[in-house]
Amino acid sequence: MKLNGMTKQWGVLLFAGLLAIGVSATAGSTAAIAGEDEELWQSIRDDVFQAGKPIVDNSDKLVLDAPYRAEDAAVVPISITIPADVAPHVRKLTLIVEKNPAPVVATFKFGKAAGLGERKISTRIRVDMYSNVRAVAELDDGSLQMQTKFVKAAGGCSAPALKDMDAALANIGKMKIKSFDDKAASSKLTSEAQVMVRHPNYSGMQMNQLTGLYIPAKYVEHIEVKKGDTLVFDMEGGISLSENPNIRFTYSAAVNGPISVVARDTDGKTFSGSVVVSGS
Amino acid sequence: MLKNEKTPLIRLGLRPNRRSVCLQLSLAPLMALAWPAAGKTSGNAHVTEISDGIFAHHGHVELQTEANRGDISNNGFIVGDEAVAVVDTGGSYQTGLALREAVKQATNKPIKYVINTHMHPDHVLGDAAFLPDNPQFVGHAKLARALGARSARYLEAAREAMGEAAFAGTEIVMPTLEVSEPTELDLGNRKIVLEPQPTAHTDNDLVVRDRKTGTAFLGDLIFSVHVPALDGSIVGWTIVLEKFGTEAPALVVPGHGPVAMQWPEASQPIQRYLGKLASDVRAIIKRGGTIKEAIETAGESERGKWKLFDEFHRRNVTAAFAELEWE
Numbered sequence: 001m002k003l004n005g006m007t008k009q010w011g012v013l014l015f016a017g018l019l020a021i022g023v024s025a026t027a028g029s030t031a032a033i034a035g036e037d038e039e040l041w042q043s044i045r046d047d048v049f050q051a052g053k054p055i056v057d058n059s060d061k062l063v064l065d066a067p068y069r070a071e072d073a074a075v076v077p078i079s080i081t082i083p084a085d086v087a088p089h090v091r092k093l094t095l096i097v098e099k100n101p102a103p104v105v106a107t108f109k110f111g112k113a114a115g116l117g118e119r120k121i122s123t124r125i126r127v128d129m130y131s132n133v134r135a136v137a138e139l140d141d142g143s144l145q146m147q148t149k150f151v152k153a154a155g156g157c158s159a160p161a162l163k164d165m166d167a168a169l170a171n172i173g174k175m176k177i178k179s180f181d182d183k184a185a186s187s188k189l190t191s192e193a194q195v196m197v198r199h200p201n202y203s204g205m206q207m208n209q210l211t212g213l214y215i216p217a218k219y220v221e222h223i224e225v226k227k228g229d230t231l232v233f234d235m236e237g238g239i240s241l242s243e244n245p246n247i248r249f250t251y252s253a254a255v256n257g258p259i260s261v262v263a264r265d266t267d268g269k270t271f272s273g274s275v276v277v278s279g280s
Numbered sequence: 281m282l283k284n285e286k287t288p289l290i291r292l293g294l295r296p297n298r299r300s301v302c303l304q305l306s307l308a309p310l311m312a313l314a315w316p317a318a319g320k321t322s323g324n325a326h327v328t329e330i331s332d333g334i335f336a337h338h339g340h341v342e343l344q345t346e347a348n349r350g351d352i353s354n355n356g357f358i359v360g361d362e363a364v365a366v367v368d369t370g371g372s373y374q375t376g377l378a379l380r381e382a383v384k385q386a387t388n389k390p391i392k393y394v395i396n397t398h399m400h401p402d403h404v405l406g407d408a409a410f411l412p413d414n415p416q417f418v419g420h421a422k423l424a425r426a427l428g429a430r431s432a433r434y435l436e437a438a439r440e441a442m443g444e445a446a447f448a449g450t451e452i453v454m455p456t457l458e459v460s461e462p463t464e465l466d467l468g469n470r471k472i473v474l475e476p477q478p479t480a481h482t483d484n485d486l487v488v489r490d491r492k493t494g495t496a497f498l499g500d501l502i503f504s505v506h507v508p509a510l511d512g513s514i515v516g517w518t519i520v521l522e523k524f525g526t527e528a529p530a531l532v533v534p535g536h537g538p539v540a541m542q543w544p545e546a547s548q549p550i551q552r553y554l555g556k557l558a559s560d561v562r563a564i565i566k567r568g569g570t571i572k573e574a575i576e577t578a579g580e581s582e583r584g585k586w587k588l589f590d591e592f593h594r595r596n597v598t599a600a601f602a603e604l605e606w607e
């Protein structure tokens with residue numbers, strides 16, 4: 001099963017299913033739901049990670065910040081902080097929204113330019129129904145460290161894209177890279193920057209009633225960020241990332257060169273940009 | 281136009297309206313006929329003649345519930361010598377029916393146009409009640425696309441919020457007359473102008489202006505009492521409101537709040553809200569703050585000045601941040 005992407009048929013089926021069971025599911029007994037949730041998580045974790053491998057929940061190796069109640073299910077801000085003593089040992093970070101049709105939101109693989117200081121990744125995600133949101137870090141000792149937050153939100157995946165459709169389509173592929181470099185940055189191990197890509201990130205679950213058809217899934221599936229020639233991270237993403245994918249991240253202040261970003265969507269279109277930051 | 285049209289406001293505030301139409305009794309048999317099972321559907325569309333031949337209905341400043349049947353936005357109609365134009369229809373088939381009954385009580389002229397000021401369900405979901413009149417359903421040129429992308433969700437959410445009985449009969453009606461530039465409609469000795477707007481509250485806002493009295497139905501370009509809801513562009517909305525100031529209507533029907541207001545009293549609070557929201561969010565973006573920080577702090581000084589603040593404000597901040605961070 002490919003969890004990042006999603007076939008259209010699956011999307012349609014799931015969407016219809018969500019509508020049908022949306023109400024009745026919450027009416028079921030708590031115990032039964034807890035059991036089902038446990039089963040769901042087991043099947044997801046066995047698909048995404050090595051089956052049966054233990055995962056440390058409530059780990060103190062990372063902090064996951066997510067709103068308990070999301071204001072806009074299509075744009076739910078989340079962030080992950082990894083303390084400086086753990087950061088150099090983190091190889092991979094996986095974000096999961098358990099009940100989304102495509103549960104894996106994104107997987108980040110870190111490179112040397114991710115730096116030695118405290119590591120932060122923030123992004124915006126879609127949440128389709130009340131769900132656990134999980135962040136799982138894979139350390140260089142092979143262990144899996146997890147933090148979980150419950151988020152109340154509904155309809156994020158099928159929410160219509162884009163408030164101003166014409167503006168959005170006219171600007172598709174536009175990239176903006178912001179540096180939050182401050183004066184004191186030279187004394188710090190890491191600095192912060194943000195990459196933004198204009199893209200509808202069509203989930204495949206957004207229907208056009210005029211045609212009766214679902215808009216085919218089309219989303220940013222890969223973003224690579226480098227400092228100079230050195231990798232900060234590369235990210236594989238799916239439909240659970242919000243439209244206009246937006247990632248705020250830390251990078252090593254010690255590596256020279258500009259920040260450069262290459263993004264690719266499921267049509268194979270690539271978008272790129274770079275920015276010179278101070279001190280490099 | 282007709283700067284002396286102050287009388288409507290006095291009429292509104294101080295005494296029972298000349299032609300206030302209350303439908304509780306008249307509508308009951310009709311409801312019973314349509315939904316024998318529904319039982320407790322007491323129609324209660326209540327319109328006020330805010331200016332000569334212009335009637336407006338006051339919707340509750342609430343979220344949609346079974347009790348209010350989606351009657352949570354203002355709507356109304358304009359009566360000419362030959363025809364009637366309805367402007368918005370409320371949030372359910374039943375609010376539409378109640379408004380239709382109010383039209384029938386006020387005039388025997390045929391309903392030739394049903395105009396939607398924008399896509400939102402609390403303004404369009406009563407449209408189907410007017411299908412028997414075979415009117416033109418009029419909207420911004422971008423309305424059909426916007427409804428196309430949203431109608432399934434709108435209907436599902438309405439059904440869930442109101443329950444089957446209050447929802448029954450509700451459907452989306454696609455526009456049959458699409459407006460992409462200022463367009464005049466003749467109601468018989470009375471011309472109204474439809475003015476499509478650039479992206480503001482939504483990307484399909486349409487203003488309806490009555491030439492005769494200078495009254496304008498501004499839809500949700502104006503929120504009063506009810507906190508604004510941003511579903512278009514905060515920059516665009518701000519500009520649209522500023523432009524209106526240069527050609528201010530004599531009387532304004534806001535999408536939410538009182539049925540009639542005057543300029544600039546109608547626009548000042550929402551301009552202040554949007555201005556504060558934009559400046560707070562821009563300041564946070566400028567110093568490298570996060571969207572989370574903005575959601576927690578931006579525009580908080582507006583709390584207490586609006587109803588439903590908790591229901592909409594943070595969502596507005598999210599939308600404003602996502603828009604303004606591209607500046």
Ligand SMILES: [Zn+2]
Nearest residue numbers: 398400481500
């Ligand atoms: Zn609206």
